[in-house]
Amino acid sequence: MKMTIVIPDDLLSEAETVASRQGISLDALFARALERDLRDPIAIRHPRFALDESGWPVLRASEGGTTVVSDALVSGLVESELDELLRTHGRH
Numbered sequence: 001m002k003m004t005i006v007i008p009d010d011l012l013s014e015a016e017t018v019a020s021r022q023g024i025s026l027d028a029l030f031a032r033a034l035e036r037d038l039r040d041p042i043a044i045r046h047p048r049f050a051l052d053e054s055g056w057p058v059l060r061a062s063e064g065g066t067t068v069v070s071d072a073l074v075s076g077l078v079e080s081e082l083d084e085l086l087r088t089h090g091r092h
Contacts, residue, residue, distance in 0.1 A: 018053055 007015075019029040049057060057073065 021053065 015029055016026060019026045022029070024032075056077070
């Protein structure tokens with residue numbers, strides 16, 4: 001389905017950079033971001049929670065400070081991604 005949306009120039013520029021860095025189309029980046037927001041909108045909008053440029057969830061330690069990602073969170077994400085891949089390819 002095609003549709004027209006209006007977004008700020010700086011947001012489009014940033015999206016183009018991220019899509020290029022990840023080797024995906026702008027359409028794919030927008031679809032993935034929308035899908036992620038629709039699945040878990042509360043977590044994404046939490047003031048201490050963010051997604052880095054690769055799409056990994058990070059916890060901000062403080063305003064302007066470093067970000068924190070726990071090993072447990074990464075392991076859980078890897079497991080869920082692996083489960084999804086196995087389901088998608090009929091091996092689970």
